[in-house]
Amino acid sequence: MKIILFGATGMIGQGVLRECLVDPSVEVVLAVGRSPLAQDHPKLQTLVLSDLYDVTAYENQMAGYDLCFFSLGSSAAGTKEPDYRPINFDLPVAVANSLARINPQMTFIYISGAGTDSTEKGRSMWARVKGQTENAILRLPFKAAYMFRIGAVVPMHGIKSKTPLYNFFYAVGTPLMLLLRKFSPANVQTTEEIGKAVLIVAGRGVPSAILERSDIYRLLH
Numbered sequence: 001m002k003i004i005l006f007g008a009t010g011m012i013g014q015g016v017l018r019e020c021l022v023d024p025s026v027e028v029v030l031a032v033g034r035s036p037l038a039q040d041h042p043k044l045q046t047l048v049l050s051d052l053y054d055v056t057a058y059e060n061q062m063a064g065y066d067l068c069f070f071s072l073g074s075s076a077a078g079t080k081e082p083d084y085r086p087i088n089f090d091l092p093v094a095v096a097n098s099l100a101r102i103n104p105q106m107t108f109i110y111i112s113g114a115g116t117d118s119t120e121k122g123r124s125m126w127a128r129v130k131g132q133t134e135n136a137i138l139r140l141p142f143k144a145a146y147m148f149r150i151g152a153v154v155p156m157h158g159i160k161s162k163t164p165l166y167n168f169f170y171a172v173g174t175p176l177m178l179l180l181r182k183f184s185p186a187n188v189q190t191t192e193e194i195g196k197a198v199l200i201v202a203g204r205g206v207p208s209a210i211l212e213r214s215d216i217y218r219l220l221h
Contacts, residue, residue: 067202096136189216
């Protein structure tokens with residue numbers, strides 16, 4: 001399996017990248033981003049772009065891949081829709097449109113969030129925008145597309161967020177999340193589990209295009 005990964009430097013992307021590199025079914029991973037990755041691996045290739053919104057000039061380098069995993073995005077905290085929408089709707093939909101055209105047999109997996117609003121009509125701005133993004137991607141002519149609506153995630157294997165404040169939160173909050181996981185395991189996943197779930201879905205497919213936290217849990221247990 002040949003995989004394109006957007007968001008490899010983020011916490012979720014790091015977890016997925018790690019599982020891709022250790023999985024023998026994965027032949028190559030192309031990490032696309034604005035900066036090169038620090039790590040080196042025989043399976044890992046990088047494509048550094050100054051403008052992620054326009055990948056048309058690099059379509060030849062992204063042809064022939066089986067899976068795209070997309071986990072780029074920004075927090076809605078303190079953000080108005082005009083600032084939130086470009087990176088959480090315009091960017092993933094632009095990338096998905098290009099990849100659907102050059103790789104129609106590709107599977108596209110988008111990291112969304114628990115509480116996303118598929119009706120696009122709710123009061124929560126971020127949930128509406130995420131719902132619009134999901135719906136736009138699901139309309140594209142991919143072989144398959146899946147929306148991962150993740151919730152609380154515990155980083156493993158030394159993985160850290162690019163945001164220092166988030167790292168502080170995880171340092172303080174991880175014991176609480178692990179306690180929550182003990183009593184409600186379907187509501188808290190690890191970065192390793194999300195990576196494994198992505199590869200399971202890419203390899204065999206699942207009936208539903210939208211995977212809630214409980215669906216991700218059942219894939220692994």
